[in-house]
Amino acid sequence: MVAYDYIIVGGGSAGSVLANRLSARSANKVLVCEAGQDTPPGQEPPEIRDSYSGTAYFDPRFHWTELKVHTQVVSHNNPDEDRPPLRKYEQARVLGGGSSINGQMANRGAPTDYQEWVDRGAEGWSWNEVLPYFKKVERDLDFDGPYHGKDGRIPVRRIPVEHWTGFAKAIAEACKGTGMAFLPDQNGEFVDGYFPVTHSNAAEQRVSAAMGYLDTETRKRPNLIISTNTQVTSLLFDGTRCIGVAALVDGKTTEFHAREVILSSGAIHSPAHLLRAGIGPVGHLKDMGIPVVAALPGVGQRLMDHPSISLSSFIRRRARVNEHTRRHIQLGIRYSSGLPDVPRGDMFVAVVNKSAWHAVGEQIASLLTFVNRTYSETGQVKLNSRDWRVEPTVEFNLLSDRRDLDRLMTGFRRMAALQMTPMVKAVTDNPFPAAYTDRVRKIGVVSAKNKLLTAIIARFLDGPATLRRYMIDNFVVEGFTFDQVMTDDDALEAFVRKAAIGVWHASCTCRMGRPDDPMSVVDTQGRVKGVHGLRVVDASVFPIVPCANTNFPTLMTAEKISDAIIAAG
Known part of the structure; x- marks a missing residue:
């Protein structure tokens, strides 16, 4: 040994x-x-x-x-x-x-x-005591100063605004119209606003x-x-x-x-x-x-993740991922819910320009809203068996705190308001409440079969508007329509309870x-x-x-x- x-x-x-x-x-x-x-x-x-x-x-x-x-x-x-x-x-x-x-x-x-x-x-482990180690991790390719590291092993950068998709630019314009501040650097001071997201990436390649x-x-x-x-x-x-x-x-x-x-x-x-x-x-x-x-x-005990829901829409061809970058998340939004005794910046939105690797994914954008400061902490991991081959029982118990449910409901409507602005409507169509269902998951598995299937569906989605609406209503939307959740509080709550998932932050x-x-x-x-x-x-x-x-x-x-x-x- x-x-x-x-x-x-x-x-x-x-x-x-x-x-x-x-x-x-x-x-x-x-x-x-x-x-x-x-x-x-x-x-x-x-x-x-x-x-x-x-x-x-x-x-x-x-x-x-x-x-x-x-x-x-x-x-x-x-x-x-x-x-x-x-x-x-x-x-x-x-x-x-x-x-x-x-x-x-x-x-x-x-x-x-x-x-x-x-x-x-x-x-x-206070902020002043962990900040030096955040700086030690990173090599920031865009910014210097007291919040940034320049010698770390993980490069970080941002996609320049001029290289954003038409969809990301439209959402940014809509944010500006609501009075949100533009933040060139999300990892500077922690304040509300919209910003180019920082990612661990250099020369258009992941750095794990x-x-x-x-x-x-x-x-x-x-x-x-x-x-x-x-x-x-x-x-x-x-x-x-x-x-x-x-x-x-x-x-x-x-x-x-x-x-x-x-x-x-x-x-x-x-x-x-x-x-x-x-x-x-x-x-x-x-x-x-x-x-x-x-x-x-x-x-x-007390397993946690960030509960999230998604408002998705069809993106018109001219507003999709372009030749400048394969990064599909270019823009982020941080905002405060205003709930009593909840810290500021408790909500986050990832503006997703491409929902999956396949042809249909390139046509669907999402506003992925998650509870940044969650209070749901009743999840747990338990054994199913003493055998190491058997995966444990995992219960996240998302939305076990009512404040998380309420903030996702108001967050969905807040994103719907952005979705309905003229600049966003000009580059999208057919908004719908999205769910990460087994059907979505199965078609997301990388395979030749899924590549062919989504290529066929994508041709229909790029066809006449009436055909696109039929395809989205019958093959994409599951359970709830946009009009339902926007006009009926009970339907919105039911959608959030059913569709909320974590964002893989166990x-x-x-x-x-x-x-x-x-x-x-x-x-x-x-x-x-x-x-x-x-x-x-x-x-x-x-x-x-x-x-x-x-x-x-x-x-x-x-x-x-x-x-x-x-x-x-």
């Missing part, structure tokens, strides 16, 4: 940062165990390197294909109530993790988010965490081993000390031992690893027949907090309470999900805890 100083379970965003930083000290022997495939420098799959993320995101080669979740509220008090449907939830299974398939949105969250982290027990942190020079380090196609099946313990992992490497069972194991498997699979090891709520562990190693009731299931907080799982350096030699470093340690896409907060978290690990020796 080979002994390491650190074993990192998961080569995603956090794992890539940790691997780079910990192996920079030559005395540290570091092993990365990644279940998915490698993305070697210069040999990354073209779908991953693509600036447009819709192909990688829907390619099953890069997913945990059996993972399904409940997004709507699950009632445990009324077992006779119909359970909401299970939905596929795309989680990356590839080196670089989510950063290899996500939308490349590079934002940070609000200063008030990190103050709340401190208030909830994450001492040392693996590309940025596990580059050729880093991989040459003799003290760093990156083992892909390596599925960790269990954590190994000697009493309450984690001493290593058991894993399948290319289908062969082996064990690796280490001074310390770091879970960086994401907010669904990191708590599942802990639970299978006997770390978690005592009642659940006993129900599963798992001996208790550490009683931590917070493991898997977090908070192994929260940082004070030692005396019974629901905290790790301390402010990611160390798991009640055991030794084990940390969690990924989005699961967030005390709350910040007002941002979670990739950059995850990279920041890994940078900050890496520093703490190195400082401790």
Whole structure:
């Protein structure tokens, strides 16, 4: 058995940062165990390197294909109530993790988010204390100054306004007409307005965490081993000390031992690893027949994501994605709902110029509205089985807080008002409330069959207006029409309750907090309470999900805890 100083379970965003930083000290022997495939420098799959993320995101080669979740509220008090449907939830299974398939949105969250982290027990994680690590992550290609990094491993940039699609320009003009401020830099001060979105991208190509942190020079380090196609099946313990992992490497069972194991498997699979090891709520562990190693009731609890809904429309040919960029999200909107005691900037809209990789996707634009500061935090991750092959039960319980439902309803109508402005109506047609249904998901899978099918449908959609309306009403819209939800509050609420999904920002299931907080799982350096030699470093340690896409907060978290690990020796 080979002994390491650190074993990192998961080569995603956090794992890539940790691997780079910990192996920079030559005395540290570091092993990365990644279940998915490698993305070697210069040999990354073209779908991953693509600036447009819709192909990688829907390619099953890069997913945990059996993972399904409940997004709507699950009632445990009324077992006779119909359970909401299970939905596929795309989680990356590839080196670089989510950063290899996500939308490349590079934002940070609000200063008030990190103050709340401190208030909830994450001492040392205030805005002024995390900002240096956000700056350490990035190499901003457009801006300098106190909010920006210039030497980081992840480049960030914005699409110039002159290169935006006609649809994005029309939405921006409509925003200007309502009195919104134009913000050249969304990662400057956290204020309301519309802005070119910041994304982790350079020269029209994705730069994932693996590309940025596990580059050729880093991989040459003799003290760093990156083992892909390596599925960790269990954590190994000697009493309450984690001493290593058991894993399948290319289908062969082996064990690796280490001074310390770091879970960086994401907010669904990191708590599942802990639970299978006997770390978690005592009642659940006993129900599963798992001996208790550490009683931590917070493991898997208070799962969070950003609830979202979408208003979509047909885009006229002249306003679609153009030759300047394959980036499909060029414009973002941040606004305040004005609800009492809710921080400003609590709502976000991604202006999506292309809804999918295929021909029909190029014809459909969306205003994707999500609750930036969500209060729904009753989700959970539980085991279905002690068997590592069986995906856990995942219940997001989105909209469990009425404030989230109310803000999505008003947000939908706010976006509808933009949709109905003359400048937006001039470049769109047939607006409709969109739902990410199984039918949409199935046609989104990258395949020759779907490419042919959508090409045929697209020709009809580009035909006469009456034919287009017929096609959209009968083959695209599911359940609710635009007129229904705009004139009937009950219909709008029913649509939001049924159609709301997360935006793949799973977090908070192994929260940082004070030692005396019974629901905290790790301390402010990611160390798991009640055991030794084990940390969690990924989005699961967030005390709350910040007002941002979670990739950059995850990279920041890994940078900050890496520093703490190195400082401790």
